[in-house]
Amino acid sequence: MAEAALRESEDHYRHTVEFSxxxxxxxxxEGKILDASSRWETLTGMPVAEGLDGWPAAIHPDDLPTVHEAWNGSVQTGKLFDIEYRLRRKDGNCLWVRSRAAPRRDTNDAIIRWYGTIEDIHTRKLADLALRQSEAFARSVVESSTECIKVLDLEGRLLFMNSAALRRHDLRDFALVAGRYWASLLPGTMVAEVEHAIAAAKDGQSVQFTGHSHVGDVPKWWDVIVSPISDDEGAVTRILAISRDITEKRSAQEQITRLVYQDALTDLANRRLMRQELGLALTRTVLGEQIALHYIDLDHFKAVNDTLGHLVGDALLQQAADRLRRCVRRSDVVARLGGDEFAILQTGVHAPEDAATLAAHVIAAFAAPFELADRQVTTGISIGIALAPRHASTADDLVRDADIALYRAKAEGRGTFRFFEPTMAEAIQRKEELRAGLGTALERDEFALFFQPVVSLRSGRVTGFEALARLQHPAQGLVSPAEFIPVAEESGIIGRLGRWALHAACNEAVRWPEAARVAVNLSPVQFRDPQLLGSVTEALAASGLPPERLELEITESVLMHDSEANLTVLRALRELGVRIAIDDFGTGFSSLGYLLRFAVDRIKIDRSFIAELPGSVQSKAIVRAVASIGRGLGISITAEGVETAEQLAMIRRQGCAEAQGYVFSRPVPGTEVASLLGRQFQILPGVEADPGRRSKAPRPRTHL
Incomplete structure (x- = not known):
């Protein structure tokens, strides 16, 4: 019985060992290996007998010295043996293992046997290594980031700051501020925002705000994002704060704002800013405040500009702006609207006499001669005044009335001012007369298309033409598109007129002897017409004009409204093969983001910037910047309104690809297009210009 029990016990032990x-x-x-379980062969692919004598050869050479030292140390001291190392399998692969052993002692505490195990820890070891590498990679990313990264506890105390954050606070060691309240390191102006953000993050919300501080004596602007850090169960355990230095971006935005809202020549407000200020002032008139809008025009400025040159003319405009500034209060707004046209928005008007007093003061300020180019130049001014709410309650009506009053002041001898009166509404009557005739003007063939060439600044060849509408009114004569297009939009016939222009342009272009493109303007009203795509398709099919020869010009304002709907229309037009151009670029909105969203083939720089060349440094910078944007985005750049050889040379140096304007040709009837296609214009050094000098008035344009 005893022997059977012993065998049973030995079998139980053997099975326990073998199945482990x-x-x-x-x-x-003395440390000599006596035996090992069969699991050794499974683990290493090496027979047990071979492993007993040759186990050192199974250990990775890099780990063998360490294992030997540890095993000999345990054998000599009797201490527990516990080490991790790599075993080399029979197939040549390596395996991470953990080997442990403990001594068995007799009654005299002498070691009589060592018992040990070898455990396969390869999977865990690789996981640990991957985790350490991942943590090291994450830390390297955080440390190399230029953004200031902080980790806070739920009370807003600092647990971590990366190198960028330490530099931002001029700290050498995080230990100097570890555990401090983050807001205590920031200026007082940011504390309330920080405390609000921390409270929101504790509730699981992210908060973004802009903060201002100083690094030394340098002002800095920061974009700050504070977000919660949650555990696997969604509980907020930490708070992450990231601060990005946006000083340069903010400075660039401020510079862009100045370009957008300030006149580059005089540093006065421009037309856009004046309209904004006028809109705000009109909202206060409902509370009883009165305002006066003074429209101002320099008398005989064109004669000064033509006889003494544009540099002298620019100097006169700058000095005129200085005199206007000295005439007004801080609450008033002075703007240059373009050319020699200025405006003053006078606030806090109690009676018409207040506006008359200011107007008389301004006229008197211009009585003294201007010192220009070593000579004295005398020029007076004429002023038209409209009052709100007495004369009008909307910006458009007030501008219209002030402009009508200015026209009357100039007609009555200049050097004076006039208030708007209802009897001055001849312009309105002319507009109504025009409105009445537009409905049947197409049927009476009073509309015609003229074509102005677009010339390559590389080859001097005509690459295309812009179609420009003209109206020959039976009573008013030749009417400018600037006058009849708004009326057509208001009266609802712009759709018919636009379809006519599209068809007429395609029919004309398909007969041209060369494959030049034709550009047709689309007004915002036309672009929103659901029949636009059908009209374009029909015009191309009816004429047989290849789609790639048709270019549709739209203004910036079109792209800034209902952008998703506009994107759909543009995609449909592009699928037809039609080209898209942005017309009057620079006169619309300040954002350039739409150039990335919308498929655009061409940018046409507005003539108002070209008119300031070559003397205006600001206009030159704008032209250069737009050309650079075009190159970067692969968009062709065309300069509009080029009227002099000097302007042509300037825009070519600034990187424009094409130009359009009177320097090459006035708009011509379709019968003269063929002769222009056969010409090669001399770009430099001498420009073959069309007869006619540059004039102050803007050239007629159409948005058809």
Whole structure:
């Protein structure tokens, strides 16, 4: 019975050892391996007998010295043996294992046997290594970031700051501020925002705000994002704060704002800013405040500009702006609207006499001669005044009335001012007369298309033409598109007129002897017409004009409204093969983001910028910047309104690809297009210009 029990016990032990995932082994007191379980062969692919004598050869050479030192140390001291190392399998692969052993002692505490195990820890070791590498990679990313990254506890105390954050606070060691309240390191102006953000992050919300501080004596602007850090169960355990230096971006935005809202020549407000200020002032008139809008025009400015040159003319405009500034209060707004046209928005008007007093003061200020180019130049001014709410309650009506009053002041001898009166509404009557005739003007063939060439600044060849509408009114004569297009839009016939222009342009272009493109303007009203795509398709099919020869010009304002709907229309037009151009670029909105969203083939720089060349540094910078944007985005750049050889040379140096204007040709009837296609214009050094000098008045344009 005893023997059977012993065998049973030995079998139980043997099965326990054999079925264990661990390799069991024993050694004598001197450290010689005596035996090992069969699991050794499974683990290493090496027979047990071979492993007993040759186990050092199974250890990775880089790990063998360490294992030897540890095992010899345990054998000599009797201390527990516990080490991780790599075993080399029979197939040449390596395996991470953990080997542990403990001594068995006799009654005299002498070691009589060592019992050990070898455990396969390869998977865990690789996971640990990957985790350490991942943590190291994450830390390297955080440390190399230029953004200031902080980790806070839920009370807003600092737990971590990366290198950028330490530099931002001029700290050498995070230990100097570890545990401090983050807001205590920031200026007082940011504390309330920071405390609000921390409270929101504790509730699981992210907050973004802009903060201002100083690094030394340098003012800095920061974009700050504060977000919660949650555990696997969604509980907020930490707070992440990231600060980005946006000083340069903000400075650039401020510079762009100045370009957008300030006149580059005089540093006065421009037309856009004046309209905004006028809109705000009109909202106050409902509370009883009165305002006066003074429209101002320099008398005989064109004669000065033509006889003494544009540099002298620019100097006169700058000095005129200085005199206007000295005439007004801080609450008033002075603007240059373009050319020699200025405006003053006078606020806090109690009676018409207040406006008359200011107008008389301004006229008197211009009585003294101007010192220009070593000579004295005398020029007076004429002023038209409209009052709100007495004369009008909307910006458009007030501008119209002030402009009508200015026309009357100039007609009555200049050097004076006039208030708007209802009897001055001749312009309105003319507009109504025009409105009445537009409905049947198409049927009476009173509209015609003229074509102005677009010339390559590289080859001097005509690459295309812009179609420009003209109206020959039976009573008013030749009417400018600037006058009849708004009336057509208001009266609802712009759709018919636009379809006529589109068809007429395609029919004319398909007969041209060369494959030049034709550009047709689309007004915002036309672009929103659901029949636009059908009209374009029909015009191309009816004429047989290849789609790539048709270019549709739209203004910036079209792209800034209902952008998703506009994107759909543009995509449909592009699918037809039609080209898209942005007309009057620079006169619309300040954002350039739409150039990335919308498919655009061409940008046409507005003539108002070209008119300031070559003397205006600001206009030159704008032209250069737009040309650079075009190159970067792969968009062709065309300069409009080029009227002099000097302007042509300037825009060519600034990187424009094409130009259009009177320097090459006035708009011509379709019968003269063929002769222009056959010409090669001399770009430099001498420009073959069309007869006619540059004039102050803007050239007629159409938005058809």
């Amino acid at each position: 995932p661990l390799v069991s082994w024993t050694a004598d007191p």
